[in-house]
Amino acid sequence: MAANARFSSLASQCKNLSALEIAAVSGAKKFLSQRPIQKIINGLWRGDIVFWETLSINSAKKPRKYNRNHADLFCRLRVPLYLKVFETLFFAVFLALYYAVLVHRDFHRVTVPEVLLYIWIASFAYDEFADWVDAGQTSFYASDFWWTWDISIVVVGMIFCVLRVVGLSSDSRDTIDLAYDVLGLEALFLVPRIFSLLSLNRYFGTLIPCLKEMTKDFIKFLSLVVILYLGFLTTFVLLARDQIKPTEMSWILIKVFFGSSYLGFDIAKEISPFFGPPVMLIFVSLTNILLVTSLISLLSNSLSKVLDHARDEYLFIYSVYVLEASSSNRLTYFLPPLNLIPLCIRPFRLILPSERLRGARIVLLKATHLPFVGAIWCYEQLVDAHKRDSRAMSFNGPQMPLPSKKGLRLAVNTPRLLMADPQAVPNSPGRMQQASRPHTRVGPTEPDPQLKTLVLKLTRQVEHLSEMVSQLQEQREVTTAA
DSSP: OHHHHHHHHHHHHTTTOOHHHHHHHTTOHHHHTSHHHHHHHHHHHHTSEESOOOOSTTOOOOOEEOOTTTSOGGGGGGOHHHHHHHHHHHHHHHHHHHHHHHHSOOSSSOOHHHHHHHHHHHHHHHHHHHHHHHHSSHHHHTTSTTHHHHHHHHHHHHHHHHHHHHHHHHTOHHHHHHHHHHHHTTHHHHHHHHGGGGGGSHHHHHHHHHHHHHHHHHHHHHHHHHHHHHHHHHHHHHHTTTTSOHHHHHHHHHHHHTTOHHHHHHSHHHHOTTTHHHHHHHHHIIIIIIIHHHHHHHHHHHHHHHHHTHHHHHHHHHHHHHHHHHOOOOSSOOOTTGGGGGGGSGGGGGTSOHHHHHHHHHHHHHHHSHHHHHHHHHHHHHHHHHHHHHHHTOOSOOOOOOOOOOOOOOOTTGGGGGGSOGGGSTTOHHHHHHHHSOOOSOSOOOOOHHHHHHHHHHHHHHHHHHHHHHHHHHHHHHHHHO
16 A cells, blocks of 8 residues: 555656656656767757647647748747757846846936846746746756756845835835845846856766755755854853853854864963863864864765766756756747736636637737747758858769678578689689789698588588478478368
8 A cells, every 4th residue: 555655646746747857857867868868858959859840729749850841930939959048148138137226226216227127037037937837846847956046036036126115115225225235145146047058068067966966965064063063152152151242252163163273272261261272172173174174075075976977967957958948838938028928918818718818829929029030040041051051062072872882692502602712703702802912822722621621511501401491391381282
């Protein structure tokens, strides 16, 4: 019963996932790095394999090979390669608006760059929510390395919007100043997110898993550090109860932990004339020597483990992004910030049938994304023209049909040919080789007696087997006729 329950739970979790998506969720890095799997991933990345070929009310999601003559050009908006380019441009504009709002702070009104920044934050938040819904499972959505950065960008942006509105409505300069300080934290996540394109590079794609594993080990090791820190902090606070405040003591111990050992020795006697110096010596020795050395060794071990499978780690990150970008079940995919436009027709779901609403979304997509599709069409035309020019300017000359390398079909008793003289067979391989080689010896060459005996023995065995086969065939014909 327990096994059936676990199987049912696993089946429910993988209900809406494909085989490749299940491999990504389970961390099957070795499987995803296999060459046949990578051929499929590369086909999805370039758009050679598509899930949506037409853009109509009756379109259905089905994997197929891309056919330019039959496919709708607006379906090229779903290609992960183009999605990554448009995503990078979106974050570049996001960062420009971010700097424009922070450089020119206005404490009295909302400026135009600030309005655009609100639109960018809202569209990005809605796009992340849609990606989470399309993923089907939270585990598949969280398999991407950048999901924590995306959620942090949305959370910080929403906190800024709330504080900004509260500050302007209450005319509180301190609240507005706090809102801009919160917005300043956005750069911690926004700047690295722009350069997420580098994670598709083999070198940086290997370093990112290293950073991820090292962060996990550091957080686990940090629990031991916190326990020891709390013990020493309690001791020092009680020893220096009349001289140093608890907040000051906590900062002093933090500075000592990060290398300022002299600071701890200077105030050791102020903490306690008798127990201060020896306890501080134990704290410094334990933290700066033992714990730091153990932490460095632990992180070095994590780094070496990941680098031992560098190719698998890189291909795993690459595969996860491609699968997330191409696994959407939505027929119409709007790029941010244009994804906020379909929200205007969403209330009509209460009065219009789903077919008409789906048709309206298709018309809206074609009206708003025509420039993006035009850019994709121009790029693909340039790539095709470059390929044609490279073939036309080739200096290899006309391609001649190669002679057939298929040898002659020989009889069953071919071993007899080994006893024959190569000169007796015209145009034989032996004769051609002799004609092409310089003659270093004069006179015919005698075959090896042992080889000759072996060939004769094999020939007799082949003939005997041929006779047995013919006899069996005759007996079968007689039995059939009877």
